[in-house]
Amino acid sequence: MIKYSFNLIFTLFSILIVSSISANSWSDKDIQQISAFTLKKLQPVKDPSNKYLLDKNVISLGEKLFSDTRLSSNKKISCASCHIKEKSFTDNHNLAVGLQKGFRNTPTLLNSAHHNWFFADGSKDSLWAQVLSSIENPAEQNFTRVELFNLFINDNTYKTLYESVFKQSLTKTSIATNLPAKAGPNADLQGLIEWKKLNSNQRDRINLFFTNIGKSIASYVTTLESKESRFDKFAYELSVTGRSSLLNKSEINGYKLFIDQKSGCSNCHSGPLFTNKEFHNIGTGILAHDNGRSEVINAVIHDEFNCLSKYSDAKKEECVELNYINRNKHGLSGAFKTPSLRNLSKTAPYIHDGRFNNLEEVLRYYNSIDEKRALEVDLPPISLTVKEQQDIVNFLLTL
Amino acid sequence: MYFSDLRTMIKSILIFGLLLYFQFLYANNTASWKKSQVSENEHYSVDLLCKHPPTLGGFLPCSLVLSDNSNPISNAIIKIEGGMPEHHHGLPTSPTISWDSEKKAYIIKGLKFSMPGAWQLKFLIEKTKKLPRDIVTINFVID
Missing domain, CATH: 2.60.40.3340 (Domain of unknown function DUF4426)
Structure with missing residues (x-):
């Protein structure tokens, strides 16, 4: 008798749960809207500035280089030191720590190749230019392009791989008879003096080698894509059967709030990666310290390795983002690139400088935007209850 | 047979193709x-x-x-x-x-x-x- 009563209660309870889930009925328009956020809608990566993007041998070389700590001045730091595979290619530190402590949070590399601009301020217009910047940055790997060249001519595996994929011979004397051990435009004073001693032709050949290395690592990073999340599976079930219980009531409410103007989240966090890939001022820039996009517009226009440079494989008309770059410095003051919201459960801390340790803190910040503050930033006034904020957080953790 | 002879059939196909081409041009210019x-x-x-x-x-x-x-x-x-x-x-x-x-x-x-x-x-x-x-x-x- 007790057993039957228990079964009856369990059945009634199940019916209650199922009915509460199916209370979330979805129209065709809803399902279509949800579907627009799924990975299935993600377009393949295109980078006309890197003709080696899909070359398997180049990708293989890039993968080796990604984890090689010899590409740093103390031989202890590689790309993989901060972009840790087990941590969704981040490091979970507030601020990145390379050879020195940086001033930005390490972004995930998953899906990163889908962006148009790289680094939180978009100071590079291709993944390969970003890679080269990190290799030479004194706070990251602090390596020079000439040290990298010397490493390759002294390492038979790298030398052979490079020569076979780029069809260029690498020898000790192919650039100069007495090539210095260390030289580059971003090196310390001695390294800079040595760089200036090389003639323009020698520097150009080193740069060509250097950009090929950047393109190799970028081609490997392009292969790093996130897997389908619980949200994607939920969306798929919905599209096939019209219902799904893969998201709970709080997560569904979070989704509904996410796309509603009450939160305004999806205004910028749109598309399969939950980013419009553009720059917005949400009030987190710090004047005279790190004020985002406005500080790097000229730098990216004049970058020696940008899409319009001689080291790019793109035709001028293919560099559309750079050709029509927003030059309005005033309008972009304090603006940073909208980050993707994919894999958020593994990529804490958050925001470009890692100031928020968890998503609850992020939501509390957005909720602090009142009528007055909204006039100063690209956000509307936001007023969400604590429960609504938690629902959005719960939804974000399904991505 | 609908087309009385081969010549009429070819003519019809050519006219139809031409119409399609003009429609394509119009669509691309509009x-x-x-x-x-x-x-x-x-x-x-x-x-x-x-x-x-x-x-x-x-x-x-x-x-x-x-x-x-x-x-x-x-x-x-x-x-x-x-x-x-x-x-x-x-x-x-x-x-x-x-x-x-x-x-x-x-x-x-x-x-x-x-x-x-x-x-x-x-x-x-x-x-x-x-x-x-x-x-x-x-x-x-x-x-």
Whole structure:
């Protein structure tokens, strides 16, 4: 008798749960809207500035280089030191720590190749230019392009791989008879003096080698894509059967709030990666310290390795983002690139400088935007209850 | 047999193919989104023609036809601006606008929109010896 009563209660309870889930009925328009956020809608990566993007041998070389700590001045730091595979290619530190402590949070590399601009301020217009910047940055790997060249001519595996994929011979004397051990435009004073001693032709050949290395690592990073999340599976079930219980009531409410103007989240966090890939001022820039996009517009226009440079494989008309770059410095003051919201459960801390340790803190910040503050930033006034904020957080953790 | 002879059949196929070709040409030369507006001081009227309705993401090729009492005006100096007034930000790119003598229109390149909501495009027609200064504002919404 007790057993039957228990079964009856369990059945009634199940019916209650199922009915509460199916209370979330979805129209065709809803399902279509949800579907627009799924990975299935993600377009393949295109980078006309890197003709080696899909070359398997180049990708293989890039993968080796990604984890090689010899590409740093103390031989202890590689790309993989901060972009840790087990941590969704981040490091979970507030601020990145390379050879020195940086001033930005390490972004995930998953899906990163889908962006148009790289680094939180978009100071590079291709993944390969970003890679080269990190290799030479004194706070990251602090390596020079000439040290990298010397490493390759002294390492038979790298030398052979490079020569076979780029069809260029690498020898000790192919650039100069007495090539210095260390030289580059971003090196310390001695390294800079040595760089200036090389003639323009020698520097150009080193740069060509250097950009090929950047393109190799970028081609490997392009292969790093996130897997389908619980949200994607939920969306798929919905599209096939019209219902799904893969998201709970709080997560569904979070989704509904996410796309509603009450939160305004999806205004910028749109598309399969939950980013419009553009720059917005949400009030987190710090004047005279790190004020985002406005500080790097000229730098990216004049970058020696940008899409319009001689080291790019793109035709001028293919560099559309750079050709029509927003030059309005005033309008972009304090603006940073909208980050993707994919894999958020593994990529804490958050925001470009890692100031928020968890998503609850992020939501509390957005909720602090009142009528007055909204006039100063690209956000509307936001007023969400604590429960609504938690629902959005719960939804974000399904991505 | 429907076709009395082979010649009639070939003729029919050729005519049908030609019709299809003209339809294709027409479709490719016709903008599928158009907005017309009179300037603030009513000096001009403009037709903004775009390849498709404004959407998020990619670049939108558009052209502008400027006229004065139905007379098309060429070689005006026009500047383009825009943005989302409610969100206090401008366009995400710096689009260009220039006169194309072959197409008899001002070609707009580099136009892009980053957020859903109410957008505004402003065209400033500069004062010259022949033309008065005026502004045209075009409002539209992206879902």
